[in-house]
Amino acid sequence: MQSLNVFEKGIGYLEAVLSYYSGSCSYLMLYILCLAYIILKVDKRDKEIFGFGGLFLLLTVYNPVAPLIMDKIFDVNSEYYRFFWVAPVIILVPYVLTGLIVSAKSSKKRLYITGMVILILILSGDFIYRDGIKLAENIYKMPSELIEVSEKIHEDSKKEYTRVFLEYEYNMQMRQYDPKILLTIDREDYLYAVTNDYSDEMLNDESNLQYRIIAALIKYKDIPVEDFKEAMEATHTEYVVLDKANLFNGYVKEAGLCEIGSTKNHTIYRYPLKEPENFELVDYSVVY
């Protein structure tokens, strides 16, 4: 929900959040129906447990005005959806539907209601594993190829810490597995690159030369080789790992990178840095 903004959307913000939150699922609608049923029902205890709290939620946090007020104190733009976690959808909906099933007087009626409930639930949701379960390749739950890439870089590098440029998915995963690998691009830069383009002004920004690398190798922008090399030097990037399908494999060779190894789908390149980085941890022993 990074694209939603309370200030821009105003009173319509909550509706937009709701639409993102629910997607194609109707469980929030089911929750409202169950809440109405509980409020209209005679049972006092049910009203006490679900009714009053539910109504209070609707009048306060789920009131379209609430985000406008809250945004003045906290930045709630991208996280307001989490307030929907407070509604006990996961408890109330099964409670009401189970109640309908078990209160049926005859077994025929019970069967009929059960069938209806199953149908309602199937139509209300969107199965999390509809595209199949993707099994982890190893105990680390990391792509085995990423582990191979890490090993090959360490085999080639003589240093404890090495700075590497990786494509999106590996960039997000590598340091979970191997914290000895330093990354050229941080998460926010990558998230920016996924949805935005780079202006000339950004590409000439001397304090953020990593933009040139990401613009070339991810956005396939036409960056002059010398500018690219300048960025590699400035960011101390010693290795580049590219998917074999990446269109810029030839480009990095042209920039002077040499292949030091490959895996099934990736090629690992080393850049001959003129001034290699000597990354060391800060010595805190002198502090105390």
Add this chain to the structure above:
Amino acid sequence: MTDLLVIMAGVLFNFILYLAFGSLILYKKGSETSMPVRIVTGFFCYYSVFFVFCLPVMKFYRPLSMLTSIWTAVVVIVIALSLFLDHKVFIGDIKRIIEKLTNEPVFFVIFLILLIFQIVVTALTYNFTLDAAYYVAGVSTNIDTNMINVYDPFTGAWQDHFEMRYFFATYPVQDAVVCQLTGISPLIWTKSVMSMTIIILINLIYYLIVNKLFCDDSKAKIISLAMILFINLTFNTIYTSSTFLFTRTYEGKTIAGNIAILFIFYMFIAINDGSEPGRSRLILFLTCLGASTVSSTANMLIPVEMTVLFIPLIIRKRLYKMIPGYLLCILPGIILALAFVLYVKGYFVFYTYPR
């Protein structure tokens, strides 16, 4: 095979820890709280106490290994004290478990099948999530550098100040402590051990809630639990707590959005019915404080939930004596949220080196 045994031992050890912390904090001669309530309370108590020890070590940039030593001593003392004071309670727990299994065998067999299915699914699946680039890499980075949150998990770069968004959420630091102490890989610990632990904990809470809602109706309880599982598996957009539960199980916000939210809801039902466990205010306070130390998401969710549930209850039942307790429960979230606002507005910063 060894990895599997390590994972199972890790999960078992977690529950022993939570039970020890929960039993000790809720210890009261002559009155017993149910084991699931003690376990869940113990979970939040564990992270609350950890927070107290972690904060000064982190703030004054002392090494992770120092925290590991301190925390190991605390845990050993708590387990020893709990064994000394609560050993009779634990024997009683075993008897009660056997009794319950004998009374409702079909219910527990089906409950176990549903639980094992969830454990297997979360244990075997591969999920790519952006936030793991912070949380899991943070654990790996802390262990590698033997410091606490001083280096940027995303890139490995040294940071001159602590990122306050994550400063008070010390849950991943505990992961680092355990991994440093045991030598277990952060990936195995977070993505397998903690995932399974969270799945079992949330199912314990579902169990507590359906027991309150349906009392002795085993059939209704099992239908309800099956529906909860079905909805969790199908309420699928990237924003729902159900999706978080199955794809980002080990993350702090999953715990806040599932375990903390629903355990408070359980306590609310119990207090509403007048069947609350002993020391219910302490349980609620520890849940609220613990949730905030697990994830900063809890700082906004927990005060809202407490208000939405308990203010109508206090007015309805004229339980005005509960007001101080309610205020105390929402206080940790509000204070930590305000601290973050003040940091963002530039009022203070915690540097990672003396200046």
